[in-house]
Amino acid sequence: MARCEQCGNDYHSPIEITMKGKSHTYDCFECAIEQLAPRCAQCSTRVIGHGLEADGAVYCCGHCASEAGVQASA
Ligand SMILES: [Zn+2]
Numbered sequence: 001m002a003r004c005e006q007c008g009n010d011y012h013s014p015i016e017i018t019m020k021g022k023s024h025t026y027d028c029f030e031c032a033i034e035q036l037a038p039r040c041a042q043c044s045t046r047v048i049g050h051g052l053e054a055d056g057a058v059y060c061c062g063h064c065a066s067e068a069g070v071q072a073s074a
């Protein structure tokens, strides 16, 4: 049994994710995504895939990156 860091649910088969050397425990992927996935610096969409990282900011797509004035090749 482990308590979800996001919603506090005590779940019998939790998900453990190690990110940047720190271990996190969640009851479902949705909670993990809510807490760990970054948001697009331009439109605030949750970035669940690879996204696009430029100048230390994360963008959901090339469009948002270029809207933010970042030159992106993807
Ligand atoms: Zn949860």
Ligand SMILES: [Zn+2]
Binding pocket: 040, 041, 042, 043, 044, 045, 059, 060, 061, 064
């Ligand atoms: Zn975006």
